[in-house]
Amino acid sequence: MLELGPGFGATTRVLVNLTPSLTALEIDEKSARLLDGSLGERxxxxxxxxxxxxxxDCSFDTVVAFTMLHHVPSPAKQDQLFAETFRVLRPGGVFAGSDSLTSLGFRLIHLGDTSVTVDPGRLPDRLAAAGFERxxxxxxxxxxxxxGTRPLVDSTGGAGRLTTRANTPDGPRWCSPHGPVGPGLPAGLACAHGHPRAPAPARRLGGPAAVAHGPPHLRRRRSAGGPAGG
Incomplete structure (x- = not known):
């Protein structure tokens, strides 16, 4: 599971007891260091x-974002976040979360802070534009x-193919429920046919950059012979 924008970690402290493997991605370096100090072992x-x-691509079975979307500084950047979430999810993976609605009290506590609230009425169309369904x-x-869910079946219409396509600035890329597909790709590159792309650089606090793997439903299913999922 991947958590986006955990802040000081209120939801992270709950999630870590609900999934066998959790990654948290935080843009604020000070907050990330504090989280690493308190939760870095888990x-x-x-x-x-x-x-x-x-x-x-195709690194996680679940991505969550709790009360953080309004901190993303523009609707265009929010849409970019949705597209990136779709990219890192495996087919059949779920993107879920929550956020606040605009109110006087909400505006007052965000004076001087980034606050770009999301209209829930428009959110289904925005998620669909990124590729999500249901x-x-x-x-x-x-x-x-x-x-929202990343489709299992190839979005290009290929009958019976358990793959799905993500359209990105670098071109289309395909994933299967078990991870990247695409013969001959160098190790460490994104799953792709013709357009491999290395993941963005990141710094794992206290160690090298890493990607977590594994909500339990797919981890258990693959334990008989496939790689664990994330």
Whole structure:
């Protein structure tokens, strides 16, 4: 599982007890260092940008973002985050999270801070533009929750192919439910047919850059002979 924008780690402390392997990506270096000091033995803490996720394609089964989307500085950057999330998810993987709705109190506590709230009514179309399907939105008076899924079946229409395509600035790339596909790609490059791309650089606090692997449902399924998932 990958958590985007954990901040001071309130949700990270919950998630670490719910999944066997967790990576948290935080853009603020000070916050990332504090998280690494308190949770680094149980969570891979990365310092990096969620609009350019430092992970290979098809690296995770689940990506979550809790109360952080409004800190992304523009709708265009938010859409870039959605596209990057789609890229690093395996086919069948889920992107889920929550965020706040605009209110007077919300605006007051964000005076002098980045606050670009997301309209939940438009979010399904924005996620669909990134490639997600089966999007679900639930709203309350002050917040909303969302969930979208990366398709299992090839989005280009190939009958029976358990692969899916992500359109990126570097060209289309394909993934299978078990990770990257594409014969002859150099180790460490993104899954692709014709357009391999290295993941964005990142610094693993306290050690080399790393990518976590594995919500339990796919990890258990692959334990009989395939590689563990993430």
């Amino acid at each position: 969570v891979r803490i990365l310092h990096g940008d969620a609009t350019r996720i430092p992970a290979e 999007t679900r939105i639930a709203t309350t008076a002050a917040s909303f929750r969302f969930q």
